[in-house]
Amino acid sequence: MEKYEKIIVAAIVAFGLLLLGLCLKSGIDNFTNKDRRVTVKGLAEKEVDADKVVWTLRLQESENELKPIFAKLKDEVKVIQDYLKEKGIDQKGEISVSQFDVTDNLANVWGDNKPRYNYSVSCSVVVTSNDTKFISELISQSNELIDRDIILDSNSADFEYTQFQKLKPEMMAEAISNAEKTAKQFAENSHSKINKIVEAGQGEFSIDDSEIPYKKNVRVVSTITYSLKD
Secondary structure, three states: OHHHHHHHHHHHHHHHHHHHHHHHHHHHHHHHHOOOEEEEEEEEEEEEEOOEEEEEEEEEEEEOOHHHHHHHHHHHHHHHHHHHHHOOHHHHEEEEEOOOEEEEOOOOOOOOOOOOOOEEEEEEEEEEEOOHHHHHHHHOOHHHHHHHOOOOOEEEEEEEOOOHHHHHHHHHHHHHHHHHHHHHHHHHHOOOEEEEEEEEOOOEEEEEEOOOOOEEEEEEEEEEEEEEEO
16 A cells, blocks of 8 residues: 555656646746747838819909909809809819908008009819819810910819728738738747737828829838747
8 A cells, every 4th residue: 555655756756847847937938938039010002092172273364443343252162163063063073152252451561562453362173072083184284274364363173082991901911911921021030920919000091183183192001029939
């Protein structure tokens, strides 16, 4: 009986030593590998169509009396509205007209530097549309207004991409996937394997203009740190 008890005790001790050895090995491995990590960047880029445009056609006239200015501007606004409707804008977006902005040129005059005209008045015809390609093409043709005796003070368009939140998950997934490919290549070159993600940033998004007016370049860079193992 005593013999069996000694065998059991010996087996327990042996098992304990084995378990202790495994724990020590794991601890040593963890200690060895805890600083073995690689930080990589993953890039995702996509060109998209802007989905909103605000096109502003600004008019300005100057005279010594206000009534002639108002009359002339109203006529010019009517010409522009008719032109835009002929081009089909009323089917593609909305046309609005800003209030008249009146500047008294004599209000801040000092000495003998009297301005040529007493008043300057401006207003804008504003087109808002989601058909950005159509509006971009129309903007390129807007010099046709010169043939209708319309000289614009400024002609500008603001193209926007408003569906960014819908695109965000897809681009984040692509950026992370590209980061993982880079990390795997690094690990392979160093005779290692990537393990777990230690740190990950949300990613830096940017939306920039393209060479094509109605296009936008959406870009995200994600920074991810992986631990390495043998």
